[in-house]
Amino acid sequence: xxxxxxxxxxxxxxxxxxxxxxxxxxxxxxxxxxxxxxxxxxxxxxxxxxxxxxxxxxxxxxxxxxxxxxxxxxxxxxxxxxxxxxxxxxxxxxxxxxxxxxxxxxxxxxxxxxxxxxxxxxxxxxxxxxxxxxxxxxxxxxxxxxxxxxxxxxxxxxxxxxxxxxxxxxxxxxxxxxxxxxxxxxxxxxxxxxxxxxxxxxxxxxxxxxxxxxxxxxxxxxxxxxxxxxxxxxxxxxxxxxxxxxxxxxxxxxxxxxxxxxxx
Amino acid sequence: xxxxxxxxxxxxxxxxxxxxxxxxxxxxxxxxxxxxxxxxxxxxxxxxxxxxxxxxxxxxxxxxxxxxxxxxxxxxxxxxxxxxxxxxxxxxxxxxxxxxxxxxxxxxxxxxxxxxxxxxxxxxxxxxxxxxxxxxxxxxxxxxxxxxxxxxxxxxxxxxxxxxxxxxxxxxxxxxxxxxxxxxxxxxxxxxxxxxxxxxxxxxxxxxxxxxxxxxxxxxxxxxxxxxxxxxxxxxxxxxxxxxxxxxxxxxxxxxxxxxxxxxxxxxxxxxxxxx
Numbered sequence: 174x175x176x177x178x179x180x181x182x183x184x185x186x187x188x189x190x191x192x193x194x195x196x197x198x199x200x201x202x203x204x205x206x207x208x209x210x211x212x213x214x215x216x217x218x219x220x221x222x223x224x225x226x227x228x229x230x231x232x233x234x235x236x237x238x239x240x241x242x243x244x245x246x247x248x249x250x251x252x253x254x255x256x257x258x259x260x261x262x263x264x265x266x267x268x269x270x271x272x273x274x275x276x277x278x279x280x281x282x283x284x285x286x287x288x289x290x291x292x293x294x295x296x297x298x299x300x301x302x303x304x305x306x307x308x309x310x311x312x313x314x315x316x317x318x319x320x321x322x323x324x325x326x327x328x329x330x331x332x333x334x335x336x337x338x339x340x341x342x343x344x345x346x347x348x349x350x351x352x353x354x355x356x357x358x359x360x361x362x363x364x365x366x367x368x369x370x371x372x373x374x375x376x377x378x379x380x381x382x383x384x385x386x387x388x389x390x391x392x393x394x395x396x397x398x399x400x401x402x403x404x405x406x407x408x409x410x411x412x413x414x415x416x417x418x419x420x421x422x423x424x425x426x427x428x429x430x431x432x433x434x435x436x437x
Numbered sequence: 438x439x440x441x442x443x444x445x446x447x448x449x450x451x452x453x454x455x456x457x458x459x460x461x462x463x464x465x466x467x468x469x470x471x472x473x474x475x476x477x478x479x480x481x482x483x484x485x486x487x488x489x490x491x492x493x494x495x496x497x498x499x500x501x502x503x504x505x506x507x508x509x510x511x512x513x514x515x516x517x518x519x520x521x522x523x524x525x526x527x528x529x530x531x532x533x534x535x536x537x538x539x540x541x542x543x544x545x546x547x548x549x550x551x552x553x554x555x556x557x558x559x560x561x562x563x564x565x566x567x568x569x570x571x572x573x574x575x576x577x578x579x580x581x582x583x584x585x586x587x588x589x590x591x592x593x594x595x596x597x598x599x600x601x602x603x604x605x606x607x608x609x610x611x612x613x614x615x616x617x618x619x620x621x622x623x624x625x626x627x628x629x630x631x632x633x634x635x636x637x638x639x640x641x642x643x644x645x646x647x648x649x650x651x652x653x654x655x656x657x658x659x660x661x662x663x664x665x666x667x668x669x670x671x672x673x674x675x676x677x678x679x680x681x682x683x684x685x686x687x688x689x690x691x692x693x694x695x696x697x698x699x700x701x702x703x704x705x706x707x708x709x710x711x712x713x
Contacts, residue, residue, distance in 0.1 A: 257445055283692065406557050406560070
């Protein structure tokens with residue numbers, strides 16, 4: 174199977190291309206050298222420097238708070254929208270509803286960011302709210318973006334089963350609310366959890382939309398990191414990369430360990 | 438019925454306020470006049486923003502560069518992603534999960550950190566130049582960063598996993614007996630690939646191409662941090678018009694034209710996705 178080997182080599186090349194920059198970024202986080210990506214002996218000094226960098230630490234805390242709020246709103250909104258699209262049949266304006274909820278998936282980030290900023294400026298001009306831009310406007314923008322992803326995940330999950338489950342519950346005497354709580358909601362739950370995580374990650378990773386809709390009080394971690402990278406690389410970026418990669422890797426490893434099928 | 442309304446009404450309100458209204462305001466400002474006030478425009482049906490775009494070849498080139506760079510990025514992702522997807526689809530099911538995890542994990546490590554890693558590798562005092570100098574393969578550091586090649590490496594790195602996923606989904610569903618039948622009938626593996634595998638997975642390949650092309654066409658961060666100064670993609674020009682020149686009508690007009698240009702690819706992508 175020469176063909177199989179060629180494919181495996183190409184896969185290894187592709188995965189190597191994806192991983193090499195990340196592994197080097199993490200490895201050189203432990204270098205004492207002042208120049209990033211130069212080895213100057215093992216040291217944890219850049220982790221200490223990162224922890225002492227108030228600007229980055231504050232930005233990271235703000236980012237996590239915005240991401241958690243946006244993901245929660247996105248799950249409520251996207252969950253409702255995905256449920257409606259999967260289960261409500263042909264309601265009035267369904268096509269427009271689907272196009273609006275899905276629009277952030279296909280629009281370029283610069284277009285989403287610019288149009289939301291123009292909305293916030295127009296709203297403030299007309300009603301006085303939101304007074305200036307910052308964490309709140311970033312949260313609203315990220316909730317809208319996240320809801321698009323949650324709706325897709327929830328709709329796909331519910332499409333895997335039909336309405337007969339809820340109908341059976343109601344035939345057995347459940348009220349629509351009880352049928353929703355005991356049948357539909359448990360069915361949606363994995364999609365809601367996955368959607369929350371996806372929306373949380375998207376919010377934590379977004380720099381373009383946040384840069385448009387943010388203000389002086391809303392410096393998220395990506396915004397701070399972007400302005401750092403514009404000026405040049407510092408070893409603190411390596412340290413931050415190591416914290417995030419090892420943190421995410423550790424959490425996923427733990428999840429895999431907890432979820433692994435038990436032997437026997 | 439009342440319960441349905443209680444679910445739909447807040448969702449409708451949110452979508453009309455945060456998706457539909459911004460699109461309308463964007464279109465209105467694209468037609469407005471620039472004005473030195475705050476905010477820097479005056480509502481009118483002037484179309485001066487679009488006229489500016491049409492008059493200055495700088496903007497035309499920005500669209501051309503963006504579409505070209507997005508096309509090259511998507512093409513490279515397809516070329517590298519297709520064999521990767523094929524190798525993953527042929528792996529044992531247990532191994533597949535691990536390989537897919539290895540493919541998607543870089544996405545979870547943060548977009549800007551990956552760009553930062555590339556800057557660390559490619560800049561004049563970077564890792565690659567350090568290795569080349571130590572090996573005596575170059576006398577002076579090579580200028581790798583702020584080139585079109587650096588920008589493309591960064592873009593392919595960012596988008597490659599998204600191209601592999603739809604290809605993998607199609608290849609794993611491909612009935613292996615089809616390929617076996619072709620080979621039993623005397624087709625060489627290359628012929629079987631070209632006449633069976635490739636045509637069957639062509640829609641997925643088109644979807645993978647568009648999944649990269651559509652966001653790449655509006656890309657701002659990678660050209661800004663890794664590309665050459667002359668790589669003025671439309672995303673970058675829009676940003677400069679808005680934040681540096683404070684020309685809101687021109688920025689909004691750029692966004693509207695970009696959207697119109699992407700409508701056909703977006704529609705095509707949605708039709709490919711909706712296929713059974």
